[in-house]
Amino acid sequence: TLGLPARARFGATITRPDDLPPLLDQAGALGLPLRILGGGSNVVLRPRFDGIIALMAIAGREILDRSHGRTLVRLGAGENWHEAVEWTLQNGLPGLENLAGIPGTVGAAPIQNIGAYGCELVDRFHALVALDSQDGTQRTFTRVDCDFSYRQSVFKRMPGRFIVQSVTLSLPDVWQPNLGYPGLNSLPGDIDPVTVMRTVVAVRNSKLPDWRQTGNAGSFFHNPIVDSVVADRLATDYPELPRYPSADGRTKLSAAWLIERCGFKGQRFGTAGVSDRHALVVVNHGGATEADISALAGRIVAAVEARFGVRLVQEPELL
Numbered sequence: 001t002l003g004l005p006a007r008a009r010f011g012a013t014i015t016r017p018d019d020l021p022p023l024l025d026q027a028g029a030l031g032l033p034l035r036i037l038g039g040g041s042n043v044v045l046r047p048r049f050d051g052i053i054a055l056m057a058i059a060g061r062e063i064l065d066r067s068h069g070r071t072l073v074r075l076g077a078g079e080n081w082h083e084a085v086e087w088t089l090q091n092g093l094p095g096l097e098n099l100a101g102i103p104g105t106v107g108a109a110p111i112q113n114i115g116a117y118g119c120e121l122v123d124r125f126h127a128l129v130a131l132d133s134q135d136g137t138q139r140t141f142t143r144v145d146c147d148f149s150y151r152q153s154v155f156k157r158m159p160g161r162f163i164v165q166s167v168t169l170s171l172p173d174v175w176q177p178n179l180g181y182p183g184l185n186s187l188p189g190d191i192d193p194v195t196v197m198r199t200v201v202a203v204r205n206s207k208l209p210d211w212r213q214t215g216n217a218g219s220f221f222h223n224p225i226v227d228s229v230v231a232d233r234l235a236t237d238y239p240e241l242p243r244y245p246s247a248d249g250r251t252k253l254s255a256a257w258l259i260e261r262c263g264f265k266g267q268r269f270g271t272a273g274v275s276d277r278h279a280l281v282v283v284n285h286g287g288a289t290e291a292d293i294s295a296l297a298g299r300i301v302a303a304v305e306a307r308f309g310v311r312l313v314q315e316p317e318l319l
Ligand code: EPU
Pocket: 115, 116, 117, 118, 207, 208, 217, 218, 219, 220, 221, 222, 223, 242, 254, 255, 256, 257, 258, 260, 265, 277, 278, 279, 280, 315
């Protein structure tokens, strides 16, 4: 979605779980790395990948079980995430509406524990099935096994090792709208889930550039999580800096605010730039390469570190 020119030595498409073992064998026989792409919306592609890139296209949407006050739905890893969210709502199963409009596939969602508008995948996650590319065994991962945290999981910590085939989500029978996030908090409390979904999509569209028009990979950096010493120092120097409590007791800062304060918002550096709508989104204005994007990312990291003493971590993986 960043629109970078990139070529792999070999390509493949995975439409069934049975496609995976022969693909792993072939990669092993050729001595080449194998990497899976879903929607390609959270990667920065180098011009050349000397290996096999396989597109995940395993389909499937299935209601597995309705009991214990929740419904389990199993989704194929190749399903488009937003279409899967719409499908759950069409089936009267709310719970994913705050995660509507996120680009990419179902299989990619657990890799970085996607999150938006006060909800993270972990909140609705039940289990997933993945192939271990090291020994070819199929494994089921529970929520605990995935070790999810903010934009993190066991899969992100071991890039390429596990190939997600399907994801099972748990949607509660008793639904409560989650309207705490700015942009949703003016909605009435008796709202229906489809209207919440439409509002989330409208808020996203107003803030984030559409990659079909201007290449981008969504948020380019994590919101940094800092300890109390750093948080207190920054709160004194910059009381207007948005801060949120992090699940681990530390403080999460707004990366967009830090980047905007360094003057990058809307700035153009040749073919690459920072969106004028959202300072956290690095964009390709046309003709940028991985080197242009990475050079700009390096500039942003250096400027934020020099001014605020906080080191930003890149969100999309460099492949
Ligand atoms: N802000 C600025 N300048 C900007 C944009 C935002 O100063 O140009 C400040 C505002 O004060 C705002 C605050 O930053 O209140 C937070 O902005 P926003 O609500 O847009 O959220 P974010 O923290 O920048 C995160 C996710 C997004 C997700 C939104 C909404 C990360 C890295 N990003 O962004 O996820 O859509 O919250 O929940 O956590 C993505 O991961 O690709 C992504 C788009």
